[in-house]
Amino acid sequence: MSHISYVNGRYLPHAAASVHIEDRGFQFADGVYEVICFWKGKPIDYKPHIERLQRSLSELQIREPFSMKALTVVVREVVARNRLTTGHIYMQVNRGVASRAHYFPKASVKPSVIVVTKPVAGPSEAMAEKGAKVVTTPDIRWERVDIKSVSLLPNCLAKELSHKAGAYETFLTLPDGTVTEASASNAWMVTPDKTIVTHPADGSILSGITRSTILKLARGAGYKVEERPFTLTEAFAAKEVFVSGTTTFVMPIVQVDDRVIANGAPGTVALDLRARYRAYVDGVDAATAWDI
């Protein structure tokens, strides 16, 4: 008997059951899931699992793809087609397929749904009789923002805030007010005495490639540059604020929350760095550009 899985309205042989490469579950880990024990022909604690699924969806503002009754029909169909007696049911609902952008896609984008069964229960009775060991690791779920990982759900949630507010970016702040970076770019400010400041690449930001190039360009142009944390309060009082990134280049920021920065116009340093970065980009030598 072949293993059948459900993907977006279709019951397919497991090996052919795939999601699109622009699926946000794949691109951003932008989805939720449940695993339900299936024991001797019946799901265990089905209702609380479905309630937790609904809660997770609601917390992430992912709409329910269809009613939970309809989902149950699908789940039961997958169970029946696989003649599952004991094992588990895995289901995932994510925000759906859309051209890659951190902010949420249009409301018309249908959430993706997959349902998979596995005829395998938990660890063996033998293990339970003997007892098992554990090892330990610090709970850093998921603080490795220095890694350019596709685990971007927090970035997506942050970006959605600015998108909704008609803003370009969302600054990420720590409890002490430090601005680490933005949801998809690095954050900078220029102090009243014209020092350029950006958070150090110390593991608590993504070390932007554009950031590194701008640091070089700024230092080369004779600006005073400091890699140190700065707070939102400092940013409010700054002469200039800007962000940088591969698709952003240098973007002057004239307002942070409801606070207008300086006179509300793009600053001369940001505009100068944007021009210098643009000249740098134009000047990259095609003969060596692919060298690694």
Ligand code: PLP
């Ligand atoms: N910070 C975050 C969280 C990002 O996602 C990005 C780019 O996607 C950046 C900074 C800027 O990095 P880069 O200049 O390498 O594009």
